[in-house]
Amino acid sequence: MNRQSLDNPSDPSLSRVDGAAKVTGTATYSAEYAIPGLVHAVLVTSTIAKGSITAIDSREADAVPGVLAVISHINAMTIPGWPPKKQPAERVPPGTAFRVFYDSLIYFDGQPVAMVIAATHEQAMHAASLVRVTYQQEPHRTHFEKNIAHSGIPLNVQRAKNSPFQDYERGDAAALRDAHVRIEAEYTIPTQHHQPLEPHAIIAVWEAEDKLTVYDKNQGVKSAQGQLAQAFKLPRENVQVVATYIGGAFGSGIRVWPHTMAAVMAAKQLKLPVKLVLGREQMFTSVGYRPYTKQKISIGAVKDGRLAGIVHEGTGQTSMYEEHLERTVLASRALYACPHVATRYRLLPLDVNTPTWMRGPGDATGMFALESAMDELAYALKADPLEFRLKNYAESDPERNLPWSAKSLRECYELGAEKIGWKNRLPEPRSVKRNGMLLGYGMASSLYGFHRHPSKARAIMQADGSVIVQSATMDIGPGTGTAMTRIAAKVLGLNAKKVRFDLGHSALPDAPGQNGSSTIPSVGSAVHVACEALKSKLVALAGEMPEGRKSGGQLVVRNGRIFSSQDDKEGISYADILKYHYLNELEVTEESKSGAERDQYSMYSFGCHFVEVEVNPLTGEVRVTRAVTCADVGAIINYQTARSQSIGGVVGGIGMALMEHSEMDHRFGRYVTTDFASYHIPVHADVPPIEVYYIDKPDMQANPIGSKGLGEIAIVGVAAAIANAVFHATGKRVRELPITPDKLI
Amino acid sequence: MDIDHDAIPPDVPDEDRRFFLKQSMFIAGLSMAPVDFLQAALAPDDGPVGNAVKVKLSLTVNGKRRRISIDPRMTLLDVLRENMGLTGTKKGCDFGQCGACTVHVDGRRTLSCLTFAVMQHGSKVTTIEGLSDGEKLHPLQEAFIKHDGLQCGYCTPGQVMSGVACIREGHAGSAAEVREYMSGNLCRCGAYPNIVDAILEVKKEGAKV
Numbered sequence: 001m002n003r004q005s006l007d008n009p010s011d012p013s014l015s016r017v018d019g020a021a022k023v024t025g026t027a028t029y030s031a032e033y034a035i036p037g038l039v040h041a042v043l044v045t046s047t048i049a050k051g052s053i054t055a056i057d058s059r060e061a062d063a064v065p066g067v068l069a070v071i072s073h074i075n076a077m078t079i080p081g082w083p084p085k086k087q088p089a090e091r092v093p094p095g096t097a098f099r100v101f102y103d104s105l106i107y108f109d110g111q112p113v114a115m116v117i118a119a120t121h122e123q124a125m126h127a128a129s130l131v132r133v134t135y136q137q138e139p140h141r142t143h144f145e146k147n148i149a150h151s152g153i154p155l156n157v158q159r160a161k162n163s164p165f166q167d168y169e170r171g172d173a174a175a176l177r178d179a180h181v182r183i184e185a186e187y188t189i190p191t192q193h194h195q196p197l198e199p200h201a202i203i204a205v206w207e208a209e210d211k212l213t214v215y216d217k218n219q220g221v222k223s224a225q226g227q228l229a230q231a232f233k234l235p236r237e238n239v240q241v242v243a244t245y246i247g248g249a250f251g252s253g254i255r256v257w258p259h260t261m262a263a264v265m266a267a268k269q270l271k272l273p274v275k276l277v278l279g280r281e282q283m284f285t286s287v288g289y290r291p292y293t294k295q296k297i298s299i300g301a302v303k304d305g306r307l308a309g310i311v312h313e314g315t316g317q318t319s320m321y322e323e324h325l326e327r328t329v330l331a332s333r334a335l336y337a338c339p340h341v342a343t344r345y346r347l348l349p350l351d352v353n354t355p356t357w358m359r360g361p362g363d364a365t366g367m368f369a370l371e372s373a374m375d376e377l378a379y380a381l382k383a384d385p386l387e388f389r390l391k392n393y394a395e396s397d398p399e400r401n402l403p404w405s406a407k408s409l410r411e412c413y414e415l416g417a418e419k420i421g422w423k424n425r426l427p428e429p430r431s432v433k434r435n436g437m438l439l440g441y442g443m444a445s446s447l448y449g450f451h452r453h454p455s456k457a458r459a460i461m462q463a464d465g466s467v468i469v470q471s472a473t474m475d476i477g478p479g480t481g482t483a484m485t486r487i488a489a490k491v492l493g494l495n496a497k498k499v500r501f502d503l504g505h506s507a508l509p510d511a512p513g514q515n516g517s518s519t520i521p522s523v524g525s526a527v528h529v530a531c532e533a534l535k536s537k538l539v540a541l542a543g544e545m546p547e548g549r550k551s552g553g554q555l556v557v558r559n560g561r562i563f564s565s566q567d568d569k570e571g572i573s574y575a576d577i578l579k580y581h582y583l584n585e586l587e588v589t590e591e592s593k594s595g596a597e598r599d600q601y602s603m604y605s606f607g608c609h610f611v612e613v614e615v616n617p618l619t620g621e622v623r624v625t626r627a628v629t630c631a632d633v634g635a636i637i638n639y640q641t642a643r644s645q646s647i648g649g650v651v652g653g654i655g656m657a658l659m660e661h662s663e664m665d666h667r668f669g670r671y672v673t674t675d676f677a678s679y680h681i682p683v684h685a686d687v688p689p690i691e692v693y694y695i696d697k698p699d700m701q702a703n704p705i706g707s708k709g710l711g712e713i714a715i716v717g718v719a720a721a722i723a724n725a726v727f728h729a730t731g732k733r734v735r736e737l738p739i740t741p742d743k744l745i
Numbered sequence: 746m747d748i749d750h751d752a753i754p755p756d757v758p759d760e761d762r763r764f765f766l767k768q769s770m771f772i773a774g775l776s777m778a779p780v781d782f783l784q785a786a787l788a789p790d791d792g793p794v795g796n797a798v799k800v801k802l803s804l805t806v807n808g809k810r811r812r813i814s815i816d817p818r819m820t821l822l823d824v825l826r827e828n829m830g831l832t833g834t835k836k837g838c839d840f841g842q843c844g845a846c847t848v849h850v851d852g853r854r855t856l857s858c859l860t861f862a863v864m865q866h867g868s869k870v871t872t873i874e875g876l877s878d879g880e881k882l883h884p885l886q887e888a889f890i891k892h893d894g895l896q897c898g899y900c901t902p903g904q905v906m907s908g909v910a911c912i913r914e915g916h917a918g919s920a921a922e923v924r925e926y927m928s929g930n931l932c933r934c935g936a937y938p939n940i941v942d943a944i945l946e947v948k949k950e951g952a953k954v
Contacts, residue, residue: 018898020890023895025832026833122797197837197897198835641893647938651937675838677842684924684928684940687937688938
């Protein structure tokens with residue numbers, strides 16, 4: 001493990017503020033609230049991929065002692081925010097969110113068709129197995145490759161002329177045609193699932209006829225509050241969403257999903273608090289996934305290694321009822337200085353549930369193709385893959401023709417190369433063995449757009465001089481509370497122990513959901529400005545005190561005390577200020593958002609990954625034996641938790657590259673990988689020591705804390721780095737993930 | 746159902762032994778009984794739960810004797826979480842594939858989701874809530890915090906319980922050994938390297954685990 005950067009004495013890290021709660025099991029997740037009178041719901045899901053329900057026989061289930069209700073489209077309540085049902089039922093046009101228990105139509109295998117509510121989980125489980133559903137089946141289309149002819153320009157894009165997903169072209173296409181060396185290849189990533197360790201879960205409680213509280217696993221309490229208020233036509237404040245602890249999500253919690261609505265409906269119909277926890281197998285059809293995506297890249301360079309052109313085409317799968325769009329091809333426009341770039345993005349609707357954003361959505365997919373293709377071209381040019389990238393380094397954004405707000409990708413490359421020992425790498429593929437294993441090194445770049453959304457934070461100074469900071473932001477695992485505590489403590493000059501940060505409740509000040517690596521840039525900025533405003537108020541109040549008046553208005557704030565001058569040894573504490581003014585507390589709420597800088601600069605997080613792999617020449621088994629990840633994300637707020645996030649990204653990338661593959665039996669349109677025994681994610685034994693480095697240069701154009709997002713960039717590019725290392729080790733280019741042994745022997 | 750008298754741990758008090766045997770024979774009889782006998786056999790306060798009959802059992806959880814009456818379909822995991830309010834033990838997959846539900850049963854790491862609670866009559870169960878000594882955290886809990894061996898925290902109780910067992914079993918001799926013996930505990934956030942560091946440090950420092 002890399003201790004060198006961890007032990008940075010100038011920047012001691014704050015241990016995770018909720019670490020003790022998590023290691024002692026006292027952290028309360030969505031399904032764990034002790035609500036009196038709670039009853040349990042279990043979903044019954046469809047066993048066909050397309051068609052309609054002809055009958056639901058719940059007599060046996062109803063007869064099970066303890067069963068309170070069996071709810072389906074036949075007897076489900078009318079959701080006031082949904083359009084009236086059509087008789088007979090009609091298939092929705094694309095662009096319509098799925099409505100649970102709305103009508104008899106089946107859009108995908110695993111769709112909720114009924115729900116049993118019983119006094120205990122065991123009763124509900126048993127009764128759910130007794131619900132008999134009969135269907136009229138229609139032919140379904142789930143096979144991506146066989147149906148690719150049905151792909152097309154997304155309707156969303158057809159309607160929006162300024163959509164970033166419009167076809168794009170710059171420069172002269174002749175440049176690529178005339179390139180000295182040209183590669184054209186197809187890259188495929190299969191459907192992959194988030195599968196956080198905590199299954200999605202909700203407890204829905206109607207406190208009154210028009211007042212709802214949900215304890216729901218999601219990544220945005222404010223957005224969930226808005227969606228539920230809209231569905232039930234309630235004032236926003238009548239709906240409260242609590243998600244203090246979230247057991248991982250990686251994108252699966254960005255939306256309000258059908259099971260959430262189902263539980264809320266059940267609670268309303270039964271006038272009882274209802275708990276619904278998805279089974280692991282239901283997690284494969286209920287909360288989205290990284291979509292199956294096929295990409296084609298044509299890329300060429302002139303003799304000296306300068307890129308001549310890139311054409312990047314991508315087609316992702318979506319459902320028949322909704323369009324899910326991703327940034328799959330967008331990175332190709334901005335990553336390299338390339339005169340000719342064209343991108344095209346298409347969607348293929350299938351009889352499946354809708355995909356959703358999964359860590360590094362689109363970019364992780366697209367970067368696998370782009371950075372694999374760059375590697376292929378480097379070998380074709382007989383150039384060093386790293387040198388080749390440096391030769392095409394973009395000094396400004398070639399897409400928007402704007403300067404970068406900050407970019408230290410070159411330093412990332414240099415640092416990563418040094419740490420992995422890139423210069424000792426023999427260029428020839430399949431040329432080195434270690435302990436009988438083929439040894440290979442690969443690298444890839446990473447980039448992810450900067451997202452900063454308007455955010456509010458409230459800072460409250462307490463009478464005892466401690467401070468509470470609040471924002472309706474989330475923590476799905478990166479350590480939001482820890483980073484925010486650090487920001488607040490730094491601004492106010494307080495020991496972190498005197499700061500408490502509250503999150504995960506919709507009653508707190510507005511904040512975006514945790515997605516798109518936007519939390520630190522957005523909410524971190526809000527916390528910063530709120531604490532600055534609080535400090536200003538405290539300084540003003542101190543100025544009215546006898547000690548303060550002495551200073552003539554030149555107060556100095558140091559270590560959580562306010563001094564009349566640099567020589568003042570004693571100073572006034574925050575508690576003294578509140579006491580003098582007879583204040584129990586002092587509160588400020590501030591908002592922070594982007595300004596004109598967004599039009600003046602192009603803003604991205606950058607990074608790169610270097611990996612070492614060993615491949616068993618007989619079995620084709622790939623082991624990642626070392627990984628070095630470097631990121632340029634502006635200022636690092638809290639080194640230790642940032643480092644963990646980077647490690648987690650590499651681990652996710654190992655899964656993406658080597659094992660994750662949701663396999664469907666297309667005869668039924670049904671996943672056959674429905675548990676951790678069949679859907680493999682990395683385990684302890686798959687993960688080597690991972691070294692993490694940051695450039696840690698504040699990007700003050702981006703926001704007041706100079707910090708950009710880290711969560712996505714940690715995984716974007718990792719799969720390509722591994723695929724490139726596998727090529728270096730074996731001489732075999734695998735363009736279809738995951739890189740399983742069968743593809744290498 | 747065969748009753749293996751030797752399977753009852755020797756330290757179960759006599760009172761509980763008798764109670765367990767009576768219960769076990771009752772269940773054994775029921776499994777072969779015709780349905781109408783089943784119905785007749787139900788005592789009023791043991792009314793039907795689903796299609797099952799409530800069963801009484803005694804467990805020692807975190808040092809405290811608990812006598813409970815449960816649906817025999819309940820896993821040890823669900824009894825801990827739903828009946829005892831010990832939600833520190835997590836349900837990740839319910840199939841014994843993720844390790845989030847790891848507890849110690851009579852000192853051995855056990856997947857509580859793969860264990861019917863009724864199988865554990867008389868057992869001593871330790872959950873994450875019972876690992877620390879009051880406010881004083883267990884050395885491995887401290888090490889998890891120090892090394893940031895967690896992110897979302899959901900797999901963490903299982904990792905800690907497995908980690909303690911890994912050290913006690915003598916399987917924490919090297920990073921490779923720890924990785925092998927901890928591979929039943931999945932972590933989707935990818936805290937693995939930090940978890941390994943935490944376990945190795947506690948092992949190396951030789952604190953009593």
